[in-house]
Amino acid sequence: MLIRIPRFDEPLPSEITPRERLASRRLFLHGMAAGTLAATGLADAALADAAQRPRLPAQRNAKYIAPDKPTAYGDATTYNNFYEFGLEKDDPAAHAGTLKTRPWTVRIDGEVKKPLTLDIDALQKLAPMEERLYRLRCVEGWSMAIPWIGFPFAELAKKVEPAGNAKFVEFTTLADRAQMPGLASRVLDWPYVEGLRLDEANHPLTLLTFGMYGQLLPNQNGAPVRLVVPWKYGFKSAKSIVRIRFTETQPATAWNRAAPDEYGFFSNVNPEVDHPRWSQATERRIGEDGFFTRKRKTQMFNGYPEVASLYAGMDLKKFF
Ligand SMILES: Nc1nc2c(c(=O)[nH]1)N[C@H]1C(S)=C(S)[C@@H](COP(=O)(O)O)O[C@H]1N2
Ligand SMILES: [Mo]
Numbered sequence: 001m002l003i004r005i006p007r008f009d010e011p012l013p014s015e016i017t018p019r020e021r022l023a024s025r026r027l028f029l030h031g032m033a034a035g036t037l038a039a040t041g042l043a044d045a046a047l048a049d050a051a052q053r054p055r056l057p058a059q060r061n062a063k064y065i066a067p068d069k070p071t072a073y074g075d076a077t078t079y080n081n082f083y084e085f086g087l088e089k090d091d092p093a094a095h096a097g098t099l100k101t102r103p104w105t106v107r108i109d110g111e112v113k114k115p116l117t118l119d120i121d122a123l124q125k126l127a128p129m130e131e132r133l134y135r136l137r138c139v140e141g142w143s144m145a146i147p148w149i150g151f152p153f154a155e156l157a158k159k160v161e162p163a164g165n166a167k168f169v170e171f172t173t174l175a176d177r178a179q180m181p182g183l184a185s186r187v188l189d190w191p192y193v194e195g196l197r198l199d200e201a202n203h204p205l206t207l208l209t210f211g212m213y214g215q216l217l218p219n220q221n222g223a224p225v226r227l228v229v230p231w232k233y234g235f236k237s238a239k240s241i242v243r244i245r246f247t248e249t250q251p252a253t254a255w256n257r258a259a260p261d262e263y264g265f266f267s268n269v270n271p272e273v274d275h276p277r278w279s280q281a282t283e284r285r286i287g288e289d290g291f292f293t294r295k296r297k298t299q300m301f302n303g304y305p306e307v308a309s310l311y312a313g314m315d316l317k318k319f320f
Pocket of ligand 1: 237
């Protein structure tokens with residue numbers, strides 16, 4: 001956006017009251033649906049980066065191909081949220097080049113019978129790679145459709161054998177000041193942590209994701225490994241994961257701690273539950289819908305009704 005704001009001077013979210021939080025322009029940013037990129041040259045840079053990025057072979061899974069037109073690669077790689085690299089949509093594309101994605105290890109532990117520490121290349125070989133075209137909708141009111149590559153999180157869960165008391169999964173992502181200039185900002189209390197209930201994590205839609213558009217993930221999209229949970233707002237899909245912990249109690253997640261009244265633990269896409277500061281009834285598809293295009297309707301669970309049974313009997317206005 002064109003609004004310039006001071007960058008590294010905010011109080012920790014835990015230090016401010018809800019009233020002040022509303023006034024915080026930094027958090028307000030997360031509510032702005034910015035425009036697609038003007039001619040910044042970033043899309044060209046993303047295409048040049050793609051030319052040398054290793055391919056990641058995968059079998060297309062016809063069961064999970066959304067009927068949408070895939071978002072242009074140049075849009076999906078230059079219009080991002082990855083606050084570790086800055087708060088503007090083009091910051092991740094401009095600054096994530098410093099992220100070193102190999103070697104990379106992921107620790108999987110907590111309430112499991114067989115904890116594992118896996119090198120990223122070993123993790124990638126744990127199950128066959130699938131390509132799936134999923135919609136991803138940001139809580140800010142925009143969406144994309146991206147051909148992701150990965151395998152169901154459930155494949156990994158099987159390997160570590162969750163204990164009987166494991167009820168949730170916590171995902172912690174890299175927080176390294178040397179590689180991530182955005183960590184100087186205290187907009188979130190780093191590291192970025194997200195979480196799912198175990199049955200959500202094990203749902204066949206939940207994809208442990210290593211690539212997109214036929215190749216390894218670009219850094220700005222969460223290389224070398226991220227989650228994609230397509231029926232939830234985009235912030236649940238944590239990028240650049242270093243630790244996966246199975247827990248008995250509900251994990252404290254970064255956005256929920258920063259603004260609990262705005263970002264609930266579940267964060268299922270729900271056109272009937274407004275964000276306190278804006279409606280969630282419609283969305284803008286990046287690269288297709290302009291500012292003056294009539295907005296498209298947001299679908300319940302982002303158009304993945306098969307997850308509804310996970311929430312049977314729950315009041316989704318209360319558990320937003
Ligand atoms: N580690 C980390 N993961 C993150 C974020 C972030 O700031 N840090 N932003 C989230 C948000 S708000 C969205 S909408 C998606 C965007 O994913 P994409 O850039 O690949 O489209 O990543 C999510 N994962
Ligand atoms: Mo988002």
